[in-house]
Amino acid sequence: MTARLEISTDRFLRNIDAVTARIAPGELMMVTKDDAYGHGLEWAVPAALSAGVRWFGSYDVASALGIRGLSPDARVFAWATSAAEDVAEAILADVDLGVGTSDYLRRVIDTAGRLGRRARVHLKIDTGLHRNGIRPEEWPGAVAVARRAEEAGLLRVAGVWSHLAEASDAEDDRAQGEFLSAVDVLRAAGGTPRQLHLTASAASWWRSELRGTLSRIGAFCYGVRSADGPELDGIRPVAALRADIVDVRDGRARIDIGALDGLPSNLVGASIGDRRSHIIRVERTWTEISAGEDERPGQTVTVFGADGVSATDLAERIDTVGEEILTRLSPLIERRYD
Numbered sequence: 528m529t530a531r532l533e534i535s536t537d538r539f540l541r542n543i544d545a546v547t548a549r550i551a552p553g554e555l556m557m558v559t560k561d562d563a564y565g566h567g568l569e570w571a572v573p574a575a576l577s578a579g580v581r582w583f584g585s586y587d588v589a590s591a592l593g594i595r596g597l598s599p600d601a602r603v604f605a606w607a608t609s610a611a612e613d614v615a616e617a618i619l620a621d622v623d624l625g626v627g628t629s630d631y632l633r634r635v636i637d638t639a640g641r642l643g644r645r646a647r648v649h650l651k652i653d654t655g656l657h658r659n660g661i662r663p664e665e666w667p668g669a670v671a672v673a674r675r676a677e678e679a680g681l682l683r684v685a686g687v688w689s690h691l692a693e694a695s696d697a698e699d700d701r702a703q704g705e706f707l708s709a710v711d712v713l714r715a716a717g718g719t720p721r722q723l724h725l726t727a728s729a730a731s732w733w734r735s736e737l738r739g740t741l742s743r744i745g746a747f748c749y750g751v752r753s754a755d756g757p758e759l760d761g762i763r764p765v766a767a768l769r770a771d772i773v774d775v776r777d778g779r780a781r782i783d784i785g786a787l788d789g790l791p792s793n794l795v796g797a798s799i800g801d802r803r804s805h806i807i808r809v810e811r812t813w814t815e816i817s818a819g820e821d822e823r824p825g826q827t828v829t830v831f832g833a834d835g836v837s838a839t840d841l842a843e844r845i846d847t848v849g850e851e852i853l854t855r856l857s858p859l860i861e862r863r864y865d
Contacts, residue, residue, distance in 0.1 A: 529771035530784035531861040534566055536574050538765050538833065542748050543578045545761030550731055550742045556582035556604060556724065558745030559594060565853040566749055566766055567862050572597040575748075584743050588613040591622045604649065606688075608659065614638045618646045623685060627651035627659035629669050636672070639681040648673070649686035649722060652709035654702035656692045666709050670716050677718070686722030687713060691730050691737070699730065703737050729753050751849040752839050766853065767832025768860075770814075772824050779807060780818035782828050787811045789856040790830070797844045799836050800829040 547555050557580050563571035572583065572594055582602045585591040591605035605617060606625030615638050617624055626632050626648045639646040650673060653660030661669045676682035687710050691699050706725050713720060723739030731742035746753070750764035770782040786792045792809040799806060799816065807815040816828065831838050831852070839849030 528783055528788070528860070529773075530782075530788060531769055531863050532565070532856060533767045533769060533832075533863045533865070534570065535765055535833075536570075536864060538750065538763055539566075539571070539574055539748070540578045542750050542762050542765065543575060543580065545759075546732075546744055546747055547579070548761075550735075550738060550744070553738045554582060554741050555580055555748075556584045556741045556743045557748055558584040558727075558743055559590065560584070560586040560745060561850070561854040562590075562858075564745060564749045564751065564850055565856050567864075568593055569597065570862070570864055572601075576601065582741060584745070588617045588622065592616060592620055595620045595622060606649075606651075611638050614646075615642060618642055618644050621647070623647045623649060625649050625651055625688060627653075627661060629661060629665060629672070632669055632672060636676045636681050639676075645680060645683055647683045647685045649688045649720075649724075650684060650709075650713070652687060652689050652706055654689045654691070654705040654725075655698065656690045656702070658690050660689060663705060663709070667712055667716075670713050670718065673713075674716050674718060684713065684718050684720055686720045686724065686741075688722075688724045691725060691727070693730055696734070699734065699737060729756065732759065746848075746850055749853075750833070750837075751853065752837070754839055754843055754848045756839075764831070764833045764837050766838075767834075768830040768838075768856070769827050769832075770830065772818075772822060772826045772828060773813065774824060775818050775822050778818055779815050780804075780822050780828070781813045781815055782830075783813060784830070784860075785810050785812040785814055787857070788860055790814060791841075791845055791852070791855070793845050794841060797836075797841055799831065799841075801835040804828070 583594045585605045587607045588605045588609050591603045594603045604623040608631045635646050651660045724741035728744045728747045770784040772780045774781040794806050804816045838852040842849045842852050
């Protein structure tokens, strides 16, 4: 297979600089879900560390442990509700845990007690999205449980967090009000959360008044703009998907990548590269595109990248997001870093 994902470390570092400047004085928590959005965790973490990133966000404990293996000193946050054995590994590896239910809170406390170690948690308040999170009416009781565990040396409530729906400014304003009320309840009970994080990529970028001490940003660091969103100052795609032409005939060329490699078969008709070519059909191991008179076997075709069609441009064609175009690419496609 000639298909490869060419990844620019310099562009990645410049994106991080643009993001950190935008959200200052708050701090970046760089999200690394799905193997750093398909770019490769083992590349992304050391590169981000070199740019001064101190916080990493991971969906599950397994990925958080991968980050910990790459950096013994960074703060790592895993937000998925996890089984007791995973919780134990996280506590032993000094991973911060996102806690969004009272049951999970008790599981973390029980596990910390068995280990004789203090767990570090961020309590999640449900601000209306209903994507996990302790309901407001249950929040005071959960806070009381967490504070007792803190006083017993089993827990450290390091932060409060939530997700925004980002459906409208008014809805997000209401969510922020719920969030700040929850923080007040925790502080009134004697808690001292140092990390407050409510916003992900888009809200962190556009609505400074919603940011807390941390902003959870993934896509923008990798140069992936929001679907139906504008281009962002200082942010460009980090990765370019390229493949070689293997055959040309009758104004059509075949390139060496197909549906089994992760290219969505419903991209038929989509423009690629510099928009002079478009996809005609996607088969299992190859894709047919329109070709000019000068196209020859062995020439390289850019499917998406910084100079032309982006992953998000392709995603908008099939009503999805740029992250999906990247993360569904097969791990067998070579990642080339420069």
